[in-house]
Amino acid sequence: CWPCPSLCPPCRELSREPHLASSPRDEDLVQLLLQRWKDPESGLDSAEAFTYEVLLSFPSQEQPNVVDIVGPTGDIIHSCHRTEENVTGEQGGPDVVQPYAAYAPSGTPQGLLVYANRGTEEDFKELQTQGINLEGTIALTRYGGVGRGAKAVNAAKHGVAGVLVYTDPADINDGLRLPNETFPNSWYLPPSGVERGSYYKYFGDPLTPYLPAIPSSFRLDLANVSGFPPIPTQPIGFQDARDLLCNLNGTLAPATWQGALGCPYSLGPGFRPDGNFSADSQVNVSVYNRLELRNSSNVLGIIRGAVEPDRYVLYGNHRDSWVHGAVDPSSGTAVLLELSRVLGTLLKKGTWRPRRSIVFASWGAEEFGLIGSTEFTEEFFNKLQERTVAYINVDIAVFANATLRVQGTPPVQSVVFSATKEIRSPGPGDLSIYDNWIQYFNRSSPVYGLVPSLGSLGAGSDYAPFIHFLGISSMDIAYTYDRSKTSARIYPTYHTAFDTFDYVDKFLDPGFSSHQAVARTAGSIILRLSDSFFLPLKVSDYSETLRSFLQAAQEDLGALLEQHSISLGPLVTAVEKFEAEAAALGQRISALQKGSPDPLQVRMLNDQLMLLERTFLNPRAFPEERYYSHVLWATRTGSVATFPGLSNACSRARDTASGSEAWAEVQRQLSIVVTALEGAAATLRPVADL
Amino acid sequence: CWPCPSLCPPCRELSREPHLASSPRDEDLVQLLLQRWKDPESGLDSAEAFTYEVLLSFPSQEQPNVVDIVGPTGDIIHSCHRTEENVTGEQGGPDVVQPYAAYAPSGTPQGLLVYANRGTEEDFKELQTQGINLEGTIALTRYGGVGRGAKAVNAAKHGVAGVLVYTDPADINDGLRLPNETFPNSWYLPPSGVERGSYYKYFGDPLTPYLPAIPSSFRLDLANVSGFPPIPTQPIGFQDARDLLCNLNGTLAPATWQGALGCPYSLGPGFRPDGNFSADSQVNVSVYNRLELRNSSNVLGIIRGAVEPDRYVLYGNHRDSWVHGAVDPSSGTAVLLELSRVLGTLLKKGTWRPRRSIVFASWGAEEFGLIGSTEFTEEFFNKLQERTVAYINVDIAVFANATLRVQGTPPVQSVVFSATKEIRSPGPGDLSIYDNWIQYFNRSSPVYGLVPSLGSLGAGSDYAPFIHFLGISSMDIAYTYDRSKTSARIYPTYHTAFDTFDYVDKFLDPGFSSHQAVARTAGSIILRLSDSFFLPLKVSDYSETLRSFLQAAQEDLGALLEQHSISLGPLVTAVEKFEAEAAALGQRISALQKGSPDPLQVRMLNDQLMLLERTFLNPRAFPEERYYSHVLWATRTGSVATFPGLSNACSRARDTASGSEAWAEVQRQLSIVVTALEGAAATLRPVADL
CATH class of the missing domain: 1.20.930.40 (Transferrin receptor-like, dimerisation domain)
Structure with missing residues (x-):
């Protein structure tokens, strides 16, 4: 059994304050990591921060982004919320960044509102087919279907002037939308909750593709940067979306476009005469985002291999959050701290040292587009490519507490299977993590028969540069949902100010036993990869x-x-x-x-x-x-x-x-x-x- | 002392017949290599031929390329030689390929002749400055200054319709041009000698950049191939060039454009009224080259390393020649055969096996643009990049017998120095190769003081894909001239039908002692790289x-x-x-x-x-x-x-x-x-x- 005490204290500490990339609290956490990893009792052989100067995007504090309904005389007749409702006392501080679409350009477009479903190419074509003139409109879209930035890209092709994005309760809340049905009364997203996120198309620092963003590096002229949304874009909560969408004029939207706001969704353009707003009212989207060069750090720590120090087992997670980020990323960072503490303690006792080196990484500015990890791979491309055995990513350690979920390339399958067969599942019954997992995700393998199925690696977290750019066998590990119990596209408070310690403690993983399961699994994998005589890559x-x-x-x-x-x-x-x-x-x-x-x-x-x-x-x-x-x-x-x-x-x-x-x-x-x-x-x- | 008997027999056998890439004799030599490398007494552990289907270029046998002077009535009033003079009985067979510019397009341009020196951009600008209308002209250029194909590229930009290229006696023969002054009476190029060569801009098979030219590989449409000369081009001997150049009309060419044809060079356009041809005569260049997909093979042989078989010391040379190629490439291939025979004999005796693997390579179709070696690196990119310790190239082993000449990247310098300090130079006196070498090429190193100087690697032979594409430390080794004794840009019979065994035996390296010096040097380097506990790469x-x-x-x-x-x-x-x-x-x-x-x-x-x-x-x-x-x-x-x-x-x-x-x-x-x-x-x- 893996000596893994509760992961509750580190998660609480890490999520105590919002720690947006490059914020003072983010910097504090850099120091916290360095301190832990240099601890004489439980630290690693060495630890160091590597700082890059990267292009981030923030809303203006002086001039907040606003979404207003403007009457025919130019009067503002309705305003969307600028912040999330302060439900638990944690949504209101000065460090809670206003909801925004990172890297969306500033601008103040105003026009008739249309509803564009998920903002895919097909969705805009459908509107065109319906005879709707999109030129100069504001498109209301919901999350899902395509990437965040793609909605604005598709919209702009049709002349749309601005984009709003919201999360439909049908997609995130299993249809529930009332305050008493949502957090803090359940794990569901409150009506004011807004998903923040990066709307940048690529990953890595936007100004230094293929080069590390060290201060001296060549930086693209802003005019030559591609991949930012072409038009102003702003995310809003479903409470605000409801005010807009339930008052739309025009044809009824197709059945698959309907959601759970409690009204029929029409396509627009503009509001219906019998609704809350006069028919010729327009929507104004005022975005005042600013691009800023900021310092962002990765923290690296190493346990030197006893026999093959030039072979690296690399384990990482990002450190930056959008707000408190108890789930994203602190559930993963807590696992990172716990694993490094346990191994560090063994190391400092002098009783253990692995065959190969183990490198722990706390990446910066992941939320803006995997920036810290990408810059790291750009700076140390050859060294990493020549020496890295595998990369293990634990970002959100726990989405929910039903089952393990692993994404990875085929060579890591066997080591994950070996590890999970020997660790008890936290759920009911006396099952191994493997035996529990196979009930939720499985496939019939021509070689092995029924086995748990691994997903493939996209670009959802810091493993992306390792697998796609460097060709290093990689995996991403988490505990997640019972898909028969919820159809939420992700845990409901994702990227909102409601992703807090209490949320985790009360709803996601009471007792932190799923955190422990992930830590034990990842720990076992690290040990197998770093200590086996023959590499367990099949x-x-x-x-x-x-x-x-x-x-x-x-x-x-x-x-x-x-x-x-x-x-x-x-x-x-x-x-x-x-x-x-x-x-x-x-x-x-x-x-x-x-x-x-x-x-x-x-x-x-x-x-x-x-x-x-x-x-x-x-x-x-x-x-x-x-x-x-x-x-x-x-x-x-x-x-x-x-x-x-x-x-x-x-x-x-x-x-x-x-x-x-x-x-x-x-x-x-x-x-x-x-x-x-x-x-x-x-x-x-x-x-x-x- | 390295047990290296005369290299004369292999050189004689290899250069007995012309062995143009993909010709029957080239195929015979593939079999010869396989047979030697599979010999039970002196062979390697294994050997294999790897065949690619590559795009080569040949003159038409039915319709030979011709260069004629055409009088005002359309009569041919003078024709250049279509073949080299059969001076030694070896220049006349059916396997002697007519002089041509490989990859030059077919076409029959005709126009007034101009003299364009070396065909550089500056040269054509100078003609323009002189007020010469280049549109539709035929430009006579001499070898040197820029690459072969660049002359036609530069010419075409100015509207030139066809290009002739010759070797000036000033550049190759130290000014000598009379038959009694040239081969077989000296090492100098006879008046009819013509340098053949590839006029392709890049290297590798033109149809499959970055892909191995195996039969199934995607091939570019000919219309999409870049890098071929844009206009018909034909090389001629200086005897023919003299007829043309000494009769040119127009301004006297600048002093640096003058050569050793024994007359003042004028710029043209056209012939002077008082010369051999009527003033309004034109030059017709009829090129009937054909592109053909041909099979060309590399032969690979390996001595398996005893301790680290996955570390390769790679040694290679091309096998294909333009005609007999006693110097280019057979001097190098003889060294290759001798080295593999000596090491193979040790191996088969069971008394020796190196720590690392040694791979011998005989490349195909180098003369057309390093094709065999490039396709090899494309096919086995990762394997080679991960495992190759160094690449050693010995193409032309002996240009002349004065001194060693090495090109390479800095990490190979020390192993070359170590090897050459322990081998006696073939020249007069009791000098090591190193001590002889330092007299001819040297530099003052801030670290070591006076040392022999290594040249840097361009793309002149098969090392190019290894250093430029794969990043493998590489070197090219040869014996060469005393630059105080000749200013020839290369050995005079280079790429002509006069590059024969007798030429080597009589003039370049009587007794083959310089061949031995190169073989001993290369052999010592191979052994040091393959057998040292610590790699001798500094x-x-x-x-x-x-x-x-x-x-x-x-x-x-x-x-x-x-x-x-x-x-x-x-x-x-x-x-x-x-x-x-x-x-x-x-x-x-x-x-x-x-x-x-x-x-x-x-x-x-x-x-x-x-x-x-x-x-x-x-x-x-x-x-x-x-x-x-x-x-x-x-x-x-x-x-x-x-x-x-x-x-x-x-x-x-x-x-x-x-x-x-x-x-x-x-x-x-x-x-x-x-x-x-x-x-x-x-x-x-x-x-x-x-």
Whole structure:
């Protein structure tokens, strides 16, 4: 059993005050981390803060962002709330940042209101189809469907002048919207709650793509920065959204556009004559966000490996929150502090030191776009790429207390399974975390039968630069919902001023037992990765992924490709070669494990395991996708669940003639994947084979 | 003493027949190599041919390229030679490819002749300044000054319709041009000799940039291929050039444009009335080159390392020639065969096996643009990048027999010095190769005093993809001229049908003692790199390079940069940091060498040494320069001998205003170098330092 006392005290301390990136409290927490990690009784071998000068975005304190309804004479006849309601006494301080859309430009557009559902391309097309003139309108959209910034991008293409974003109770509160049904009476989002967030399209510091944001680095001219929303955008609570949406004029919105505000949603434009506002009233969105260069720090701490100090097991989470952030990120930071304390205590007693180095990281400015972790990977690209065994991310440790949820690349599956089979689940019954997990997320594996299913890694947290930019096997670990009990798209107070310690303590994880489960799981994984003689990365588990990508390509694209004289034959061969080489490597390892191999032999095999993920990187595969170089996990926009480059290229080529540039790109993407898989198979072969 | 018998037999066998890339004789040599490397008495552990399907360019056999002088009535009044004179009986066979400019497009331009010196941008500007209308002309140029293909690129910009290229006796023959002064009476180029060559701008297979040219790979549409000469181009001998040039009309060419054809060179256009051709005669250049997809093979052979088989010492040369290629490449291939035979014999006796693996490579289609080696690096990018200790290239082993000449990156300097100090020079006196070498090429090192000077690596042979694309420490080794005795730009029969065994035997290296010197040197370097416990790569020798680049930047760009508010301070800091970390690493190695370090400790240090060169790669630094990713050795076009990205960007920005895109690029390039140097320093630090 893992010696893990309650994670309650660190979570309470970390979430005591709002600690927005680069705020004084964020800086205090840098000091707190340094102090803990330098503690002579329970600290690490060394710890250091690394500071970057990065471009952040804040609302003006002097001139708050406002959303008003303006009557025909120019009078303000209604104003949305500027702040969330001070329900628990924690929503009102000066350090609670006003809800805003980070990186949305300032501006004061005013126009007739339309309702645009989730603000997808299809949604705006639908409005156009309905004959609604979007030019100069304000579009009210709800969270979900596409990324935050994409709503404004799509809107602007249709001439929309400003965008509002709210969270519908149907999407977050299982339909509940009344004060007595929401926090502090339940875990649901109060009517005034507003999700903040970064509306920047890419990740990393916006001014220094591919360069670390150290003070001397070249910075883009603001005019040359891409990825910010093109028009003013402001998030609001559903209480305000209700005032707007329930008074809209125009056609009734499609059934799938309806929500739980307690009224039928119409499309607009403008308000209906029989509603609360006169029919020719307009909505004014006044955004006064400011871009500021700020110092933001990562804190790094290391336990030096006893035998292979140049192999790093990297574990991290961000430190910055939007407000108090008891869940996001302090649930994860509490786990980070607890793990480092436990291992640090063992270390300082002098009784233990792992085989490989363990590096703990507290990232800065994640909420603005994974900035701290990205700058770190830019600064130490080669060193990290050459030496990092795996990256473990625990951001929000506990979304809810039903089950483990893991996202990761195939090589980490087996170590996660091994760890979770040996730790008791916090829930009812005497189940292991594994046995509990498999009840919630599972799949039928052709190799293993029914197993828990790992999700794939997008760009939702600091693992993104590690997997996509550096090609390091990565995972993200959390405890989460019983999906049969709630359809909330995320825990309801996400990025609001209601994400507080009491919220966690009362609703999310009373007793902090799910926090403990995550800490024990992550701790066990860290120990296995850092202390095993043979690295517990099972590269042959990639074969299932490749097979399923291949199958999807064959089934859903095969006929189309054949029409254009493109053969999947070389891809089939490459997948088969990978499978054979991965299996053979597994057998060589098993054989060696039975004997007493010398450390150099094992190191060579471990290098093959560690570096396999690197072979899937191709920095020239997707030149337009910043940082995305992993040919298996890059963003897939095409509908077929296959290799992303192939899927995306096919979806663009589908309606063009054979011989088009788009079909040439399909062939190029196919060759890129074949080359990557053949290269991967080559690295798995016995090292002295030609 | 290295057991190296005469290299004469292999050189004779290899150069017995012309072996143009993909020709039957080239295929025969593939079999010969395989047979040697699989020989049970003297072969390697294994050997294999890897075949690619690549785009080559050949003259038509049915319709030979011709250069004619056409009189005013359309009659051909003079024709240039289509083949070289059959002086030794070896210039006449059907396998002697007609002189041509590989990859020059077919076409039959005809126009007035002009003389354009070396065909540089400045040369054509000078003609323009002289008031010569270049539109529709044929430009006669001489080799040198710029790359082969650049002459046609520059010409086409001015409306020139066709280009002729010849080698001036002033540039290759120390001014001599008469048959009795040239081969077979001396080493000088006969009047009919023509330098063939690739006129392609980039390297690698033109249809598959960044992808291996396996049959299934995506291939560019010919219309999308860039880098071929834009207009028909044909090389001719100086005997033909004399007929043309000595009859030109127009102004006398500038003094630096004059050569050794025995007449004053005029600029044209057209012929002078009192010459051999009527004044209104034109020159017709008829080129019938054809692009063909051909199979070309690399042959790879390996000696498996006993202890660290996953560390490769890679040694290679190309196999294909233009004609017999006794010098280029057979002098190098003979060394390759001899080295592999000697090591193979030791191996098969069972008395020796190196610590690390040794990989021998015989590259295909180098003459067309380093194609075999480039495709190899594209196919096995990751495996090679992760595991290759160094790449050693011996292409033309012997240009002449005066002195060693080495090009390489700084980390290889010390191993070359160690090797050459212990081998006797073949020349007069009892000197080591090192002591002989230092008399011909030397420099004053702030660290070591007077030492032989290594040249830097361009893209002249197969080392190019290894250093520029993969970031592997590389070197190129040869014996060469006494520059006080000849000013020939290269050995005179280079790329002609006169590069034969007798030429080598009689003039270049009678007795093959310089071949032996190169073989002994390369062999000693291979053994040191593959068998030393600590890798003999001295990374601190990069400090001198960085210091000199920094100094050039400060002295020659400092004031300019300051005017534009750009500080070199961060670069100074980065260089200092590199110096300090490299020196400290050197001390740690020295300390360890005194004790008895365990193999894993040494492996970790060796990884730092091996991977240092990789830290200078940035695939996003020069997006327009295909394959060039090494921020220290990329092509420098700017005049200041500093970091190439900085030098080039400054030379483009120089005449633009502060705040221009060009000055932003200077800052970006400066940040790229600073990031690379800081990253390099970080990889040299103790591995458990943060």
